[in-house]
Amino acid sequence: MRYTRKPTSLRDWYVSRSRPPAELLGADLVKLLDEHDRLREAANDARRRAADLADPANDTRAEKADRDAATAAARAGKPVPAPTAVPQLAEDRAAAQREAEANNAALARVVAELNTARRAEAEKRWPAESERRAKAQANIEKLAEKLAEAVTDEVREQAAVDWLRGTAAYSRLGNAQVPAVAFIPALASYKLSPRDVLTSPVAVIRAAATAALTAEEF
Structure with a gap:
């Protein structure tokens, strides 16, 4: 028997382990799948980076770095500098969040295009499939x-x-x-x-x- 199963998620439907090899698909679909793989990896990387930056330990380290810089300046008789580590952490977190959201949005758009391209290729091939x-x-x-x-x-x-x-x-x-x-x-x-x-x-x-x-x- 060639056992089949219903898709549970169209986003997961296009990952490499769940799809046919490129030589069995049309060029337009393969091109979109390559873009899908790139964006999926980028989205995963961005999510991991955002999660790493959200760790409260980063706040502790940034606050300590700003306090140490202020203490060193005071001891040297110099003006106490404005905090830099805490604002930089906030900026990094915002950038990581924007990157994650952008990649997720791009991936969702590619998945929608893949759905359309997949159906189009199926409709093209199906009439001759029985023969x-x-x-x-x-x-x-x-x-x-x-x-x-x-x-x-x-x-x-x-x-x-x-x-x-x-x-x-x-x-x-x-x-x-x-x-x-x-x-x-x-x-x-x-x-x-x-x-x-x-x-x-x-x-x-x-x-x-x-x-x-x-x-x-x-």
Whole structure:
């Protein structure tokens, strides 16, 4: 089965782990996705910077720096300077907040454009999709049949040699069987032996070729 799931957030829908590779998408969409990645990283960096600057420890350090500068000036007989660290911290916080808001707004706009571009590309490709899928399925089934035939031929060849050597009686398919644990390793936890739940390798190949392309939501 090709298991599918509904999107929970269109913003997360476009992150690299949740989208197809670039070679499967149109150039306009890929260009927007590149911009999306850049803005998402910038927005995350800006949010982290704003959060770091909001730490109250920064206020303590800035206030201490201004007090130390005032104390040093007084001891040197110089005019007490105006505070600089506290105003600079406030300025840095405001700049970080503006940067975060600007990147978030830009990212939201790109996501909106991505929604439009994605729908446009889907509408462009969908009319021919049914025929494309049918052709792909037919080609995969042909390849699966060729693989199944190759496996069958090799099994029969080995069975013939075994018969010639007197090590095993001959059967048309050479008694070829595949244990379920060979293609579903998780079944090993149920303590299945190699002789449990046997099936034909040809049947496995044919079933996999068709079942893997059947979509089912989870």
